[in-house]
Amino acid sequence: MLQTLRDKTSGWIATVILGLLIIPFAFFGMESYLTQKVDAYAARITQPPAWWPSAPQAWPVSYLWKTHDIDAQDYRQRLETMRMRLRDEQGDKFDSKAFESAENKRQILDDMIDEQLMRLAAESDGIVVSDAEIRQEIQQIPDFQVDGKFDADRYQLLLASQNPPQTPRTFEQTVRDNLQYGLIPSRLARSGFVTDMELDRLMRLLGERRDVSFVVMPPIPADTAPITPAQIQAWYEANARDYRSPETVRLEYVEVDASTLPVPVADEAALRKLYEEQAAKFSTAEQRSVSHILVQVAADASDADKQAAEARAKKLADQARVAGADFAALARANSDDAGSKAAGGSLGWLAKGGMPGPFDDAAFAMAAGEVRGPVKTDFGWHVIKLDELRGGTRQPFEAVRAQLEQELVEGGRERAFNELSGKLVDAVYKNPNSLEPAAKSLGLMVQTTPAFPRGGGPGIASDQKVLRAAFSDTLIRDGTASDPIELSPTRTVLIRVVEHKPEAALPLSQVGNAVVLAIRADRQRKAAEAAADTLVKAAKASGLPAAATAATLAMGEANDVRRGSAVPSPEVVEAFFRVPRPQDNLIPVGKTEAGGQFIVFAIRAVRDGDIGQVTAEERDQLRQQLSQASGFQAQKAFVRAARGKYQIKVAEDRL
Structure with missing residues (x-):
């Protein structure tokens, strides 16, 4: 049988058949028959070969086209990043439904497509970003700077703290890509200009x-002509969008408000304990008015210079201790401290810890009028005189009793608020399908709102955070309680949608x-x-x-x-x-x-406007605005032209 098979496959017909079978294997490879490929792109950009710009996108020529995919996961990550940024910027005004609209999602994807097109254009034109440009760009990022200068340790620390962590190499590659694809549009945006004739014409028009x-x-x-039922029906059908009931929800909610909680009792013992705990708050520290004479010694001075400086300081100290000596005159004539020399060495009023250790210790151990020294610090040798001292004071308990009582009451109410809020949340999480059991167990009342649209309603329905939660898909679909919503630092609420009515057409009879x-x-x-x-x-x-x-x-x-x-x-x-x-x-x-x-x-x-009345500053400002607008239009035109060179396919079902 094997001999028969060999005879049948050795003729010219078999050779032709085998040759035809080789062709698909050459184009597709064996793996295309053995594996199944699943597309996961949000957008696919394809371009013909550079040597055949008009190549048809048909088999088998289509395999010569280059494909660049924007991964669906990358798109979702960009979408989430934009969501977080807008929520931070807009706060309570952030509209999650508008953000999730098909138009907004498509705009975000279009931005990613344009970025990829600019990257491809840069590669096609041979644009290369040097390592020096990347270093310069990174060093100019404020987050990587300390005191206005690039700090390598901070740079690596911030990259490592990202989620997920980044290495300098990956971050530098990101910067390289951004510079590469942004180079052409940024230069185009800066290329706009306006001639003097155009500027004069526009100023004449503006004025x-x-x-x-x-x-x-x-x-x-007023119109009084008769209206037929047919006319009413025709108008109703032509303007059906004007006669729809809005989407509404009705809520039940439980509110915890610190202002309605019982006032804690502020007993005398608790008030006095709080007074002692906050003694520093009601006290002023002792202060001392100090003057000094500095004999400066450089850190790298020789031993002989150090000894000479110490000897000089001792001599000045002896002169200052002489009865009737004018310390201020000695300081003006001999001190090396340029900041206090002109003031007779006076440093003003100092609190404990305001000067270097040895100086501070000496100054706060002296009696008024006393002179000490020389005292050694990192700056050199000091001769110190205590001019005057001002003892610390402490307000009596009776003077601050009302303030302490208010703090104790507010603190107790805040603790009670936090405790009650925590218990309510725990109880609701145990049975999220109803607020009644949790409220009843804590002595709280379940309240309800009238039905209200997305624009809001009375009471808590006017709060943007409540509106976002009330019209969220999760609460509408599941009918479960929300997470706690903070209306203010001392007022929180948990809501549950008890009735949802979608937008619907109103009948003509109504x-x-x-x-x-x-x-x-x-x-x-x-x-x-x-x-x-x-x-x-x-x-x-x-x-x-x-x-x-x-x-x-x-x-x-x-x-x-x-x-x-x-x-x-x-x-x-x-x-x-x-x-x-x-x-x-x-x-x-x-x-x-x-x-x-x-x-x-x-x-x-x-x-016409009198251009002679326009100042040079106004003229320059208008020229700059027009140049920026012109450059921006050139940038948009370049992007539109780039789109015409590629085939772009968007996977709408993955947005």
């Missing part, structure tokens, strides 16, 4: 002033009256706009003054109006500057709506 005539259209009479009012308001607005359009048409034909007179409408004027002016209103002024300038003796006419009324206006005159 532009306009003279305007305007007519405020009178209110339109909102019929609101629909009718909306239809009438829409009719009234359209009638007002039609009247304004009629006046605009007439003003274009005969001028606004004549059109207003013919319609018996009052006309007002606003002269020398500047951009951003608040009069008549910011919205109306913005409309004034949206219309073009008068040309060929034709006065432009426009309309706008503000405060529920239409305004028809005509631009009578336009005057």
